[in-house]
Amino acid sequence: MPLPGQRHLFEIPDGVTYLNCAYMSPQLRAVRAAGEVALGMKAQPWRLTSEDFFTHSEALRALFARLVGADADGVALVPSASYGMGVAAANVRVREGQRIVVLAEEFPSNFYPWREAARRAGAEVTTVARPEDGDWTRAVLAQVDSRCAVVAVPHCHWTDGAWVDLVRVGERAREVGAALAVDGTQSVGALPFDVGTVRPDFLVVAGYKWLMGPYSQGYLYVAPQHREGQPLEHNWLVRQGSEDFARLVDYRDAYQPGARRFDVGERSNFQLVPMAAVALSQLLDWGVDEIQRTLRVLTERIARGATGLRLEVTPEAHRVGHLIGLRRRGGYAPGVAQRLAAQDLHVSVRGENLRVSPHLYNTPEDVDRLLAALAPLL
Secondary structure (H helix, E strand, O other): OOOOOOHHHEOOOOOOEEOEOOOOOOOEHHHHHHHHHHHHHHHOHHHOOHHHHOHHHHHHHHHHHHHHOOOHHHEEEEOOHHHHHHHHHHOOOOOOOOEEEEEOOOOHHHOHHHHHHHHHHOOEEEEEOOOOOOOHHHHHHOOOOOOEEEEEEEOEOOOOOEEOOHHHHHHHHHHHOOEEEEEOOOOEOOEOOOHHHHOOOEEEEEOOOOOOOOOOOEEEEEOHHHOOOOOOOOOHHHEOOOOOHHHOOOOOOOEOOHHHHHOOOOOOOOOHHHHHHHHHHHHHHHOHHHHHHHHHHHHHHHHHHHHHOOOEOOOHHHEOOOOEEEEOOOOOOOOHHHHHHOOOEEOEEEOOEEEEEOOOOOOHHHHHHHHHHHHHHO
């Protein structure tokens, strides 16, 4: 059965219909409370110990690992999706004449790092055209051949929720010797993901959307074969022996184990880390499978209503349950999102799609209110 409504856990006023989690999640009351406590700690820094630089970030690392079926040693703490993809691009081998495969209209953080990697190597970026039938998996597989060095794809397209079968894409990438880099920002936390099944070389997730955490706290999973790679920066926290503050001037070459070498500097962020930990704990309590089943009920209702308005949606077999695009050929009139926002209905326009992304604070009545308000704007 779907999960019951969870609106009481959020600070969403009556009358506000927020269907825009893909833009930024509302903050749980418990996450805000954790942040307020954390701010108090910085006001009294004598209460912070050297252990606090390590223990809380290690707990956060372990929580994310549980969420994606990984080992904690494989998780690095990063500030953004672009930082994580920068690590990936710096640690995969791309040779002259090879290809890096990306989706058409991909989010920039999963495009710019690969365009730069291709430029450095004398390789090319191959853009997979948007398939008319919504089957991105088939379209991607058609482009993955012996010339491919990297397949850099999301689990679902950020503009409309069209799904990519990462298991099949990963199998094909390994067959041709290509790396698989996944941007999970618009999926992890709402769509089940298991690194043991997908087997990505890299998985990057920004934490302020479906992971319901604060801005500037993200995660990077690194497969074992890449954990001896080159970090983007050289900060003191990731070196062996850094727990002994009195000996930090005894410079070390060795890193802490696993993917920790890829951690961003100041990863111990005493405000963001506690907030992110509370958010991940709540997701684990709800269960990602249950979240996906519950949200699919809402997006299916949206799809039925949109079809009645002569808008296009990706076929159900090729879309996820937490994010849907209502496509209008030729695009929407300027200002449509602002006109809906004036009625306290919050969605996003991305390309030709009105992107609708509910969460557990939404109800079928929210969906009906959106569809009723949208009809006269078409």
